[in-house]
Amino acid sequence: MSDRVALGRVHAALVSLPGVRDAAVHVTRDASGGRRIVAHMVTHAPLAELRAALESRLPSHLVPARLHRVPHIPLLPDGSTDRQALTALTARTVPESATAGPEPGAAASESGTAAVEPVTAAPEPGAAAADPVIAIPESDAAASESGTAAVEPVTAGPEPGAAAPKSGAAAEDPVTAAPVPGTAAPMPGTAAPMPGTAVPPPPPETVPLTPQQHTLLLDALAHRGTGRHVEQLDWRWRGPLDTDRFTAAWQSVFDRETVLRAAFDWGSGPRLVLHEHAGVEVVRHPPGSVDFDRLRERDRLRGFDLRRPGLLRLNLVDEPHPAGGGPAGARVLLTFHHVMLDGWSVSVLLQEFYRAYLAGGRLPGGERRPDIRDYARWLARQDTAPARDFWSSAIPAATALVLPAVPGPDTGLRGTGRAEARLEAGPADRLRAWAASCAATEAGALQVAWALLLYRAAVTRDPALVGFGVTVPGRGIALDSVERLPGPLMNSLPMTVRVDPATAVPRLLAELCDRALDLASYEWVSLGQIHEWSGRRAQDSLAESLIVFENRRRRFDDLYSALAAQGVGVEPPRASGVHSLFPVSLFAHRDPDGGLALAAVHDRARLADDDATRLVGQCVRLLRELPRLKGGSATVADALATLADEPRIRMARAPAPAARDSPA
Known part of the structure; x- marks a missing residue:
């Protein structure tokens, strides 16, 4: 097993321990040239307990010889560990074990092995006796006892031969002021590097x-x-x-x-x-x-x-x-x-x-x-003026109904919940056929069902605006090959529509489809920009729920076939859903059997698990009933009548906004 793999396994074991927020693992040499593993951890847990946990998870030769507690893992501009700063932090801490630190001038690791940290601080007077030196085996004899290597890579450091810049060093280009040939130009007020000194990476x-x-x-x-x-x-x-x-x-x-x-x-x-x-x-x-x-x-x-x-x-x-x-x-x-x-x-x-x-x-x-x-x-x-004009007029001045539930008591819960339901293949096919007869898709039908649930939560019989978020792929822009560009292009946009009990359901579906087409021209605009352009106050939300219809990219049948030829079979991936800015996000996708799978990912402090289950169940019931309604004359009131025997969903009020961490 290579040092890279071995250290990766140690790092993976460390960060998996309860209470360990971050870690860095490296190899040092002692005065005799022996190699040992040293670990630095950001944790408040007792180091003796962490060592015991590591001994139960790792082969003995991979248990670090020394553990250090540090307040943070300092990083270089390239994202690798700042070893000089880590040494300075270590010098101010008491190590968990008292193995002898590397002596000054100890040899660097051989080419191709894991990077060697700077000399760590000597143990404090009175520290415990040293643990035996633990060496990393040089061959595959160090493979895991299970026969498989638990792999975790080490973030790449500076270019080979590059000197590690000091923590906090400025990132500007050096000033050209008569540099020594073959070296980087000195910064003002600093001595020029001697010939042969490694040039820091740009x-x-x-x-x-x-x-x-x-x-x-x-x-x-x-x-x-x-x-x-x-x-x-x-x-x-x-x-x-x-x-x-x-x-x-x-x-x-x-x-x-x-x-x-x-x-x-x-x-x-x-x-x-x-x-x-x-x-x-x-x-x-x-x-x-x-x-x-x-x-x-x-x-x-x-x-x-x-x-x-x-x-x-x-x-x-x-x-x-x-x-x-x-x-x-x-x-x-x-x-x-x-x-x-x-x-x-x-x-x-x-x-x-x-x-x-x-x-x-x-x-x-x-x-x-x-x-x-x-x-x-x-x-x-991009000129944002047209987008500003569109969104300024697209968001009505009146406040929309944005909660899919009536106000309720505190849930007493925390964390993220997930409630699932499924529309079977037969009803799902009928839903698609009904939507197609209205020149729409099942995604539009899902938006109709959700708009009805928002309106129902308001307990009113008068026409009202409802608002919710929808996701757009963000790739309908004039950028070459954007459909193959990985990045955070998918976006959430507010959808607002007027729901009138007397309106025919197909008419509501058509209005939602028209609005979706209008949004497509500005799918690159952020929700924060839209909120600002709408003139709303910060506390006036445009949406408190999000619909994510996952249009799965095509199966990679050619790749699956090639993998099968090598004896490998893989399944299409299953998404768990993400807890986003919204207290409720409804994820939907067509499953392999032709059904429509729904999952409500919710903030349990706002929406209890039972209420989330009822909410997604009521949505499925509406989707099942929409194609059964009396043709084009069925109204919003007719659709809502199918839920007459269903209990109201309750949702706790949002907590008072806490002071937001500044990115510093």
Whole structure:
């Protein structure tokens, strides 16, 4: 097993421990030249307990010889660990064990091994006796006891031979002032580097955030540790699974796609920082070592450090061999952050991954263009005046009904819930036929049902405006090959429509379709911009719920066939749904059997689990009944009458807004 794989496994074990927020793992050499693993962790948990937990999860040769508690893991501009700053932090802490630190002048690690951290602080007087030195084996003899390597990559550091810049160093280009040949020009007031000194790498390129990213970033920072805006896909992999090939294929995708090497810097902007290198994180778990559902929830709540590139990671969970024989399998969990990627993007990335895997782990070709830089430039060129005029008139002055429930008591709950329901294939086919007869789609029919639920929650018989959010792909713009561009292009826009009990249901459907067509010209505008242009107060929400109709990209049948020829079978991925800005998001997609699957992802502090289940159930009931109504003469009142025996949904009021974290 390579050092990269071994350290990745240690890092994966560390960050999976309860109470560990972040970690860095590296190799040092002692005075005798022996190698040992040292770990730094951001945690308040007792280090002795963490060591005991590691000893139960890792082979003995991978348990770190020394654990250090630090307040944070300092980073360089390229997203790698700032080793000099980490050494300074370590010098101010008391290590958990007292293994001898590397002596000054200890040899650096050999070429090709994991990077060596600077010398760590010597133990405090009176520290406990030293633990035995733990070396990383040089060969594959260090493979995991399960026979599979739990892989987690190490984020790429500076270019080979580059000196690590000091923490907080300015990112500006050096001033050209008679540099020594072959070295970087000195900054004003500093001595010129001596001949032969390594030249620091140039600062990474930056681009401005999109308005939508800015909104999501602020909200994500205000809800750290909640899994907000973190999305997950999972699917089954049957047949042989080569961990190294799997990891190499994903690394090849990372090397191609700029967005996977991007991170955020909010020190002066904020800005999107495009790094030259980023390592993919892949962790493999032996059969029976973890519960998949618990792993999924833990990985969602772990979230991401938005300052680091690579806001996508994977877990592989091996399944036991089938009792009746047949190929072994694994479940794949892919976790990503919506501030950088949308579902459409991940579908593109998956296609690239399969091509790379089939090619032995390498994706041919260089960086993709256009990429997120080109999209940022396209946005910067847009004249927002027409969009401002449209949205200023498209949002009515009257306040819309935006809650799908009547006011209710506090739920006493917290976290994110998920309630599911399904419209069977037969009724789903009838719904599609009815919508088609009205020159619409099942997505439009779903919007009708949701508008009726919003109106019903208001307990009124008078005409009223209702408002909810809808997602748009954001790719109907004049940018070449935008349909293949991974990035945060998918957008949420407000939909407002007047619901009158006397209006024919097909007429309401037609109005919603017309509004959807109008929105298509401005699907690149953020919800925050629209709110500002509408003249509403900050506390006046345009939508409190969101409809996400997932138009799945086509199956990669050619790739599935090629994988099958190598004995590998994969399923289409299943999305878990993401907790977004909205307290309720309704996700819908057509399942493989032709049914319509619905899932309400909700804030449990606002909507209790039972009420969420009733809400999605009532939506399915409306979708089943709409095609049965009396032709084109059926009214909104007729449709609502089908729910007469259904209880009202209750929803707690929103808590008072807390002070939002500033990105600092």
